[in-house]
Amino acid sequence: MKVLFIGDIVGNAGRKALRETLPHLKQKYNPSIIIANGENAAAGRGITKAIAWDFFNWGVHGLTMGNHTWDNKDIFEFIDDEPRIVRPANFPEGAPGRGHTLIKANGKELFIINLQGRTFLPPIDCPFTKVDWILEDHAEHKCVLVDLHAETTSEKIAMGWYLDGRVSAVVGTHTHVQTNDNLILPQGTAYVTDVGMTGPRDGVLGMERNAVLQKFITQMPVRFTVSEGSWHFHAVLIEMDESTGASKSIQLIRMNEEDLLLI
Ligand SMILES: [Fe+2]
Ligand SMILES: [Fe+2]
Numbered sequence: 347m348k349v350l351f352i353g354d355i356v357g358n359a360g361r362k363a364l365r366e367t368l369p370h371l372k373q374k375y376n377p378s379i380i381i382a383n384g385e386n387a388a389a390g391r392g393i394t395k396a397i398a399w400d401f402f403n404w405g406v407h408g409l410t411m412g413n414h415t416w417d418n419k420d421i422f423e424f425i426d427d428e429p430r431i432v433r434p435a436n437f438p439e440g441a442p443g444r445g446h447t448l449i450k451a452n453g454k455e456l457f458i459i460n461l462q463g464r465t466f467l468p469p470i471d472c473p474f475t476k477v478d479w480i481l482e483d484h485a486e487h488k489c490v491l492v493d494l495h496a497e498t499t500s501e502k503i504a505m506g507w508y509l510d511g512r513v514s515a516v517v518g519t520h521t522h523v524q525t526n527d528n529l530i531l532p533q534g535t536a537y538v539t540d541v542g543m544t545g546p547r548d549g550v551l552g553m554e555r556n557a558v559l560q561k562f563i564t565q566m567p568v569r570f571t572v573s574e575g576s577w578h579f580h581a582v583l584i585e586m587d588e589s590t591g592a593s594k595s596i597q598l599i600r601m602n603e604e605d606l607l608l609i
Contacts, residue, residue, distance in 0.1 A: 347454045347588055348375060349491060350599075351517050352382035353524065353580040354412070356545025356552035357390050357572035361397065363544045363579045366606060368405050371599070375583055378454040380405055383493060383519045384431070385412040386545070390552055390572035392418030398431060408432070408449040410460040412495035412520055413467055415443075434462035434495060435480060436471040446480050448487065454588070457487035459513075461505070463496025463520075474508055481512060488514075488591035491584075495520045499539050506537040514586045514593050517541050522551040524580045524600060534592030542580025547602065549573025576603040 350371060355364055364382070371377070382401060387393040392414050401409065411433040415421065425431060425443035435445020446459040459480055461473040477492065484490075490513040494505050502518040509516050511533025518525070524542025531537050543552060550558040553570045561568040581599040586592070 347378040347456075347489065347586055349456060349515070349584045349586060350375060350377035350380045351491065351493070351515075351541055351582050351584065352380070352406075352544055353541035354383045354386050354519055354522055354543045354545070354552075355401075356386040356522070356543055357388075357574075359574060359577040360543070360545035360552070361387060361400065363577035363603070364401065364406075365404055367579045367601060370606065371581075372405060377583065378452040379407050379449055379456045381408045381410065381449065381456070381458060381491065381493075382406050382544075383412065383495070383541070384409040385414040385495070386552060388418045388420075390414075390570075392416065392421055394418055394420040395424045398424075398428065402430065407451040408447065408456075408458055410458065410493040410495070410519070412460075412462060432458055432460040434460050434470070434473075436461055436473045436476040438471055445476070446484065455487070455489065457484060457490045459490065459492045461492060461494045463494060463498065463501040465501045466497040473505065477509065488588060489586045490591065491515045491517065494518050497521065499525070502539045506531060506535065510535040514591050515584050515596070517582060524598060526598065528582060528596045528598050530593055530596065534590070536584045536586075536593035536596035538582055538596060538598070541582050542600070544579045544581070545577060546573035546575055547578040548575050578602050
């Protein structure tokens with residue numbers, strides 16, 4: 347089966363990119379299951395119920411989150427009752443929501459796990475130990491995708507090796523920059539360090555660039571807002587063997603707003 351995984355959707359431009367791009371990508375690649383990272387969907391900070399439902403209505407089957415999970419307080423109203431959204435599983439005990447879930451669509455099943463790295467991010471529970479426990483408890487699932495939301499390339503590469511042969515895919519999110527190290531690891535796990543970002547192209551990681559520049563130059567406190575304007579769309583397409591759970595291919599997808607005119 348083919349799984350389309352879309353990198354962090356950022357703000358208005360990211361939502362527009364998703365709405366405009368998905369019909370074309372569905373037609374071109376025919377993915378059975380579509381997963382997206384939604385941690386920046388509401389003005390760069392968290393997600394609302396209305397936005398999540400828009401994504402589901404447009405064809406997204408499951409959403410992963412990250413360090414911005416709690417930034418929009420709307421999330422507390424619905425995350426416990428929404429089985430299609432996962433937040434990092436290694437958030438400490440007692441956090442609302444769930445860290446893993448089974449997504450079913452088009453007659454296929456994909457078990458998804460969200461983890462968050464600990465290097466240059468808050469010192470939450472160990473993602474390596476946590477994923478061991480989850481996989482032990484859910485050994486019945488063949489096709490498993492892990493979104494490791496992390497800052498450093500090393501922590502993500504380490505997780506790729508750690509899970510090679512135990513899950514179908516380890517995809518990185520959070521840096522908003524797509525890496526071109528997509529590969530199938532020796533035991534059949536598809537891997538990429540970062541899927542990238544679906545959002546405004548002319549800012550700095552999705553934020554309005556003048557404010558970011560001012561911060562770098564003056565080192566004074568500056569309020570960041572999400573950037574607007576034209577978008578780019580970053581995703582990966584992973585082909586998994588349903589009988590073994592191993593992946594056959596992982597392909598980068600990278601589009602600019604102008605590319606839609608060429609389709
Ligand atoms: Fe993000
Ligand atoms: Fe993040």
